[in-house]
Amino acid sequence: MPVSLKNEAAIAGIGVTEFTKNSGVSELSLAAQCVVAACDDAGVDPGDIDGLVSFTLDSTDEIELARAVGAGDLTFYSKINYGGGAAVGTIAQAAMAVATGQASNVVCYRAMNGRSGKRMGQGISGDIISSDIIHWSWYMAYGMLNPGSWIAMIANKYMHKYGVTREDLGRVAISQRTHALRNPRAFGYGKPLSMEQYLEAPVIAHPLCLFDFCQETDGGCAILVTSVERALELKQKPAVIRGVTQASTRGQEQMTSFYREELESLPEMELAAARVYAMAGLGPDDIDAACLYDAFTSEIIMQLESFGFCGRGEGKDMVRDGALDIDGRLPNNTHGGLISEAYIHGINNIAEGVRLIRGESTGQPSKAVEHVLVSSGVGVPTGAMILGQA
Amino acid sequence: MTEYARIKPPLGHDNAWWWEMADKGKLGIQRCLGCKTLRHPPRPMCGECRSMEWDAVESSGRGVICSYTILTHPKFPGYEYPLIIILVDLEEGTRMTSQLVDCQPDEVDFDLPVEMVIHEDPDGFRLPVFRLRSAD
Numbered sequence: 394m395p396v397s398l399k400n401e402a403a404i405a406g407i408g409v410t411e412f413t414k415n416s417g418v419s420e421l422s423l424a425a426q427c428v429v430a431a432c433d434d435a436g437v438d439p440g441d442i443d444g445l446v447s448f449t450l451d452s453t454d455e456i457e458l459a460r461a462v463g464a465g466d467l468t469f470y471s472k473i474n475y476g477g478g479a480a481v482g483t484i485a486q487a488a489m490a491v492a493t494g495q496a497s498n499v500v501c502y503r504a505m506n507g508r509s510g511k512r513m514g515q516g517i518s519g520d521i522i523s524s525d526i527i528h529w530s531w532y533m534a535y536g537m538l539n540p541g542s543w544i545a546m547i548a549n550k551y552m553h554k555y556g557v558t559r560e561d562l563g564r565v566a567i568s569q570r571t572h573a574l575r576n577p578r579a580f581g582y583g584k585p586l587s588m589e590q591y592l593e594a595p596v597i598a599h600p601l602c603l604f605d606f607c608q609e610t611d612g613g614c615a616i617l618v619t620s621v622e623r624a625l626e627l628k629q630k631p632a633v634i635r636g637v638t639q640a641s642t643r644g645q646e647q648m649t650s651f652y653r654e655e656l657e658s659l660p661e662m663e664l665a666a667a668r669v670y671a672m673a674g675l676g677p678d679d680i681d682a683a684c685l686y687d688a689f690t691s692e693i694i695m696q697l698e699s700f701g702f703c704g705r706g707e708g709k710d711m712v713r714d715g716a717l718d719i720d721g722r723l724p725n726n727t728h729g730g731l732i733s734e735a736y737i738h739g740i741n742n743i744a745e746g747v748r749l750i751r752g753e754s755t756g757q758p759s760k761a762v763e764h765v766l767v768s769s770g771v772g773v774p775t776g777a778m779i780l781g782q783a
Numbered sequence: 784m785t786e787y788a789r790i791k792p793p794l795g796h797d798n799a800w801w802w803e804m805a806d807k808g809k810l811g812i813q814r815c816l817g818c819k820t821l822r823h824p825p826r827p828m829c830g831e832c833r834s835m836e837w838d839a840v841e842s843s844g845r846g847v848i849c850s851y852t853i854l855t856h857p858k859f860p861g862y863e864y865p866l867i868i869i870l871v872d873l874e875e876g877t878r879m880t881s882q883l884v885d886c887q888p889d890e891v892d893f894d895l896p897v898e899m900v901i902h903e904d905p906d907g908f909r910l911p912v913f914r915l916r917s918a919d
């Protein structure tokens with residue numbers, strides 16, 4: 394009998410730093426701040442942390458963080474590859490560690506000076522010839538140097554096939570900006586966005602314009618995972634992990650899975666969907682709200698199809714019907730998401746999923762929220778998670 | 784001559800041959816000697832039959848545009864903007880990423896026929912790019 398992660402672990406604490414464009418402190422400082430904030434939120438002493446999980450892209454190693462926050466003995470630590478594709482994967486690691494007794498209080502964290510420090514998409518080069526460096530070189534040599542260029546290639550093909558317009562992308566951007574207007578943490582707080590502004594913005598990587606791109610942010614976000622039993626004894630209402638998985642599929646590249654027969658879908662996200670629904674014993678109709686990974690607006694529309702909220706090519710129709718709005722079928726990224734809150738590589742979308750379960754989002758829908766779907770990075774090895782009520 | 788700013792591919796066991804063919808004006812496609820499957824980008828093993836024996840065939844250089852994007856910002860040294868990047872479905876059946884040259888941004892579209900030409904940078908680095916061709 395295989396071990397299922399259904400209801401084996403819960404998120405008991407979330408912590409964020411302030412989100413800025415210039416933190417003025419080190420990434421280690423941001424990491425320590427958000428990890429302690431997650432512990433305080435849960436009512437767990439940082440000295441009781443015994444597991445840490447982060448991203449391979451994170452500059453703060455687990456032991457540096459452990460010393461900074463005064464953690465005790467660590468019995469589980471790992472880092473997940475593939476940028477934002479790691480987001481939910483960190484929770485999968487933590488949940489496995491908790492379920493198998495490797496650790497009791499595991500904190501997943503991502504802290505980055507993503508604007509003032511090393512920015513994403515500034516090109517990759519190096520003296521060591523690895524298969525990864527050779528992979529990037531097929532694109533770098535031709536001038537595809539950043540995520541916008543890689544995603545645009547897929548978005549353009551997808552939009553062409555299904556008649557998705559720039560206005561549809563704009564609807565996603567405006568929906569999330571509208572959520573951000575209620576969220577004082579968000580970049581988009583106090584900055585409404587109109588369709589006129591959206592359409593007037595210069596195109597950066599056809600068909601994507603400035604407002605289709607996520608933010609670049611300095612900040613940190615941490616998530617504390619423990620057993621459901623223990624979470625029920627702590628300060629906050631637990632967000633129980635109903636299902637969680639990582640997912641990479643045949644022909645997968647990092648950002649550039651251009652060589653599959655069909656480019657207009659996300660096979661890795663469809664795999665993630667099948668697995669989390671099966672693990673949770675749930676389907677799309679059971680999902681009340683979502684935090685779909687949103688480095689780019691086009692990714693939201695494609696994921697509506699991947700997760701079965703509509704058929705192929707119908708994602709745009711859901712968006713036109715206002716599905717993503719606070720009173721819509723699937724309120725999505727009710728904090729503003731990576732596009733209008735902050736870009737903490739998707740960990741901040743997990744935090745929002747927890748707030749929705751607690752009923753504490755600044756964009757809390759009026760309907761009851763039993764289950765929230767959260768996904769990891771799009772166009773990369775990814776993952777998905779369903780959170781539910783205890 | 785000082786090196787032109789284009790980011791050069793690092794040349795390793797698994798890819799150097801492709802760039803060496805390009806330097807000779809040829810567009811290469813890797814072919815498995817076990818099952819004859821063509822593959823791109825190159826890899827040391829065939830994912831179909833696991834053979835590590837391969838050779839390279841020379842592509843006709845003819846294909847059609849599968850998808851494209853037009854990059855305008857940010858502008859990196861070593862590349863000319865607006866930069867039209869295309870995915871090309873080659874006649875032989877493989878797909879590759881390249882650049883469309885001698886073409887205005889409003890001329891590019893899906894399914895247009897293209898043909899390979901060799902571009903040479905001021906420092907002598909050569910790479911296969913494509914231009915539009917009239918339909919067959």
Ligand SMILES: [Zn+2]
Nearest residue numbers: 815818829832
């Ligand atoms: Zn073979």
